[in-house]
Amino acid sequence: MLDVFNLVIPFFGLIFLGFLVAKFASQPVEALGWMNVFIIYVALPALFFKLISETPIEQLASWQFVLTTTLSTFLIFLIMFAFAMRLTRGNIAESTIQGLAAAYGNIGYMGPGLALLALGPAASVPVALIFCFENALHFTVAPTFMALSGRDSRGKSVLALEVVKKIVTHPFMLATFFGIVAASFELRPAEPVARLIAYLSNAAAPCALFAMGVSMALRPLKRVPKELLAILPVKLVLQPLLVYLLLSWSGNYPPVWVFTAVLMAALPTATNVFVLAQQYQVWMERASASVLTTTVASVGTVTLLLYAITKGYLPADLFPG
Numbered sequence: 299m300l301d302v303f304n305l306v307i308p309f310f311g312l313i314f315l316g317f318l319v320a321k322f323a324s325q326p327v328e329a330l331g332w333m334n335v336f337i338i339y340v341a342l343p344a345l346f347f348k349l350i351s352e353t354p355i356e357q358l359a360s361w362q363f364v365l366t367t368t369l370s371t372f373l374i375f376l377i378m379f380a381f382a383m384r385l386t387r388g389n390i391a392e393s394t395i396q397g398l399a400a401a402y403g404n405i406g407y408m409g410p411g412l413a414l415l416a417l418g419p420a421a422s423v424p425v426a427l428i429f430c431f432e433n434a435l436h437f438t439v440a441p442t443f444m445a446l447s448g449r450d451s452r453g454k455s456v457l458a459l460e461v462v463k464k465i466v467t468h469p470f471m472l473a474t475f476f477g478i479v480a481a482s483f484e485l486r487p488a489e490p491v492a493r494l495i496a497y498l499s500n501a502a503a504p505c506a507l508f509a510m511g512v513s514m515a516l517r518p519l520k521r522v523p524k525e526l527l528a529i530l531p532v533k534l535v536l537q538p539l540l541v542y543l544l545l546s547w548s549g550n551y552p553p554v555w556v557f558t559a560v561l562m563a564a565l566p567t568a569t570n571v572f573v574l575a576q577q578y579q580v581w582m583e584r585a586s587a588s589v590l591t592t593t594v595a596s597v598g599t600v601t602l603l604l605y606a607i608t609k610g611y612l613p614a615d616l617f618p619g
Contacts, residue, residue: 302605309412310597312504316511327516333509337407341505343473344498345410346429349422350477351485357423358478360555366548367559368431370541375401375439378532385525390447394440395581396525398574399588400532402436403565405429406470407510411503412565413558416604424558430474437464440574449578513569514590523584526591529567533592534599538564546616553614557607564603566592 350358379397386392403409405428413421438461445457452460465471479485487495541563545556567588575585606612 299605302601302608305416306412306597306601306604309415309507312507313511313514313593316508316513317515318511319508320512320515327513330509330512330516333505333512337502337506337509339469341498341502342406342410343469344495345502346426346470346473347477347480348495348499349410349419350426350474351480353423353477353481355478355481358427358481360423360427360551362549363424363545363551363555363559364427364431366544367428367541367563368435370537370544370563371401371432372435372439374532374537374540377536378529379443381528382525390443391449391578391580394443394447395571395575395578395585396529397443398436398440398571399567399585399592400529401537402432402568402571403533403537403562404510404568404593405432405562405565406568406570407506408565409562411507412600413561415503416561416607417554417558420552420554421558424555425562426474426477428559428562430471433468433470434465436570437461437468444578449580510569510593514593517572517586517590519587519590520583521587522591523587525584526588529588530592530595533567534564534596538603542612543616550615550618556614557612560612561600561603561607564596564600566596 375397378400379393382393382396383390405425409429410422410425413425441457441461445452445454486492538560542556542560545551545559569589572582572585572589575582603612
């Protein structure tokens with residue numbers, strides 16, 4: 299167990315440091331702006347490009363894996379959405395944010411760093427695939443369901459165009475595309491460019507985790523909403539369990555791919571859920587509470603999951619053969 303603690307304590311420690319520094323340094327939430335720009339537009343895209351461009355192209359065409367993991371996430375969203383619709387008596391907007399709080403994991407800020415640290419470079423391809431396709435799913439689900447709720451009054455064609463634009467112009471998607479092109483033609487950047495990309499890649503996880511801690515400190519938890527009694531187990535237990543079962547049932551994947559997918563599914567609610575709640579002016583305080591509480595709880599659940607993986611208690615395939 300000590301080796302697992304040695305693995306996760308520095309990782310979650312960066313989040314805690316960000317939280318602690320934000321509590322003592324008197325800075326407004328706007329001060330995070332350029333840090334987030336660096337993470338989203340520079341550091342994480344550099345990391346994804348580096349990982350994908352160095353991967354054999356045949357490994358990037360794992361459509362069955364992509365479909366299974368993306369379907370699992372969408373099913374979790376629908377389960378929580380249906381439950382929330384009953385609780386809110388048909389409030390589509392609130393139910394959408396609750397569904398995202400249970401399905402949209404922190405696969406951008408936390409996913410790459412933790413997966414690569416715990417499972418090694420072989421986790422890079424499933425991380426990139428999960429990240430790209432699940433973000434495309436969330437970019438589509440949020441505006442579509444908000445349009446159904448009446449919170450987004452744009453026409454269907456305008457809405458569809460906006461969704462496509464968000465997907466194809468997102469820095470992570472562009473980095474993935476250029477990484478695939480580089481992998482396809484076995485292109486390698488010149489030495490100075492390669493070093494710059496490596497520096498940026500190394501900065502991605504520490505900066506993202508620190509910024510996440512700061513963001514949590516600047517949006518303090520005022521009360522624990524009752525909806526979290528459902529969101530916590532769905533996000534941290536049911537989602538990784540569903541991914542694990544469906545991957546075991548749907549095919550034979552390399553063990554590191556299965557463990558990567560389960561680990562990514564076990565991550566806490568993404569900070570983007572709060573951003574979406576702010577954008578549509580619905581369920582904002584409770585969205586912030588979901589991010590904070592699932593992140594705190596994930597220290598225990600993710601540690602236990604990593605212990606089960608590293609000690610061999612979790613088989614890579616429940617239905618071998």
